[in-house]
Amino acid sequence: MNEPQFKPVADRALLVEFGTVVDDDINRAVIALDHALARSCPVGLLEVIPAMVNLLIIFDPVLTDHRSIQEQVEKLFPLDLSGQENAKHHSVNVCYEEQFGPDLKTVATACDLSVDAVINAHSGPNYRVSMYGFAPGFAYLSGVPCAIQVPRKEAAIRDIAAGSVLIAGPQCLTTTMLMPTGWSIIGRSDVRVMTDDPEHPFLFDIGDTVSFKRISADELKWVAP
DSSP states (O other): OOOOEEEEETTTEEEEEOOSSOOHHHHHHHHHHHHHHHHHOOTTEEEEEEOSSEEEEEEOTTTOOHHHHHHHHHTTOSOOOGGGGGOOEEEEEEEOOTTTOTTHHHHHHHTTOOHHHHHHHHHSSOEEEEEEOSSTTOEEEEOOOGGGOOOOOSSOEEEEOTTEEEEETTEEEEOOSSEEEOSEEEEEOOOOOBOSOTTSOBSSOTTOEEEEEEEOGGGOSOOOO
16 A cells, blocks of 8 residues: 555645555555544544545634645554454345346346356455445445456446445445446345434444345345335
8 A cells, every 4th residue: 555645625625545446455544544533633623534545634724724734644644453343244134036136137147157156256255334425325335256246337227226235346335215326236135224313324334344144035124115
C-alpha cells in the first residue's frame, strides 16, 4: 500500500486517498483512519465519510484549513488496525430459486459453471462490509470469488425488489428498496439491513463480516412486495 495522497476539495474538505484499486487492506486503512479521527477529533472537524479506498474529511473553514487538517491527519500515522479484529459476523439467509434469482443461469453460463456451483461459490466465503453508499442501507461487500465474478450489465433493469442479492465484479450487496440495477440478481434475502434504531440505523457496521446461508422460498421470513 502506497503512502496516502492528500487532495483539497473545494474550501472545506480534504480527500485522503490510499489507492485506486478496491482492496481489503486499503479499505482497512481507510477504516482505521476513520476511527483515529473519531478519537482525536481535530479542531474544526465536521464530518468524515469513508469509502472503499479513500476518506473525505469535511471541516469548518472558519476554524481550520486544508493544511492544518492534513498536518493533524499525518500525526495519526502509523495507523492502528487492531480495533477491527472485534468486528461482528452476520449470517444472512438467501433463497436462490429462479423466481428470486433471474440472472443466476446467465451468471452460470458466463462462468462455465452449473447453477449449483455458482450458488455454492457465492455462499461459501465470508464477505467483508467495506462501505455504505449509493442509497440508504446499501452495504457494499467485498469477497465475491473470482470464479463467479461477472461485469455489470450494459443497461440497468428497473423495479428490482428490496432484499435482492446482487453481484458485480468482486462486490456483492443486498438491496434495501425498490430500485434499478445493472448488477446480476442471483437471489432474495429476508435480512432487514435498515433498522428502526436512529443510533444504529444499519444492521452491519463497516468492517463486519457476512456469510450467506442457502434456504428455500418457504423459509424466507419476509419478502418485500
